[in-house]
Amino acid sequence: MTNKLRLGVNIDHVATVRNARGGNVPDPIRAAVIAQEAGADGITAHLREDRRHIVDADIDGLMQALTVPLNFEMAATEEMQAIALRHKPHAVCLVPEKREERTTEGGLEVAKQDNALAQYIKPFTDAGSRVSLFIAADKAQVEAAARIGAPVIELHAGAYADAWAEERWDERDSELSKITDMAAYAQELGLEVHVGHGLTYDSVGPIAALPGVAELNIGHFIIGEAIFRGLGPAIAEMRRCMDVARA
């Protein structure tokens, strides 16, 4: 496996700012194009059921504008399945959603609904989209992902990132251990491993250093940092932090 760690830039929160006023600015498609020019290896966009940030037209625009792969995050619903099958993005990442949550709180429950999920993901595989499951770093979930034939998992780094931000160092270390162990185990089971949620310039290093992890998806922090540095430089600095850790 190549040592090159891919960076997927999540542009959801450009749309959050746009939607704060309605209208068209700032444009998430323009952000995605700048991100790919700045070295993003892929773009991630999460079409939430409530359309609180990305909206359907953004997915149309991304599919037309991008030359790098689109990782389309969505809930495992019939509506979202139809949208994804219409677009056939490079990757479909299944994410659990709660209307009342501020952000994605947990990982997808795969172990308790593996038969239903196996049926649900088959049309994506048939359409040529890679299926990724956004799960907690939990053995039962990793095993279930492998069992249903998903080629990719993305481990939820939120608890690790939150512990880092709040300087709860013991918890940070135990969350990092879980991600480390489950990333290794998933690779033994033949899964490609991605990690994402809440990562920053500070917290990305230990995750980027994990052997064999193929991709990190990072959004909220980069978009926030872009206010101060500009989007291209904010991405370049994240790339640098990842490369230093992986070297």
Ligand SMILES: CC(=O)[C@@H](O)[C@H](O)COP(=O)(O)O
């Ligand atoms: C699944 C995931 O981690 C990202 O999509 C993240 O959730 C960004 O979207 P929200 O901030 O709306 O949760």
Ligand SMILES: NCC(=O)COP(=O)(O)O
């Ligand atoms: N799947 C995680 C992602 O796309 C980015 O999450 P965040 O950095 O916006 O928290």
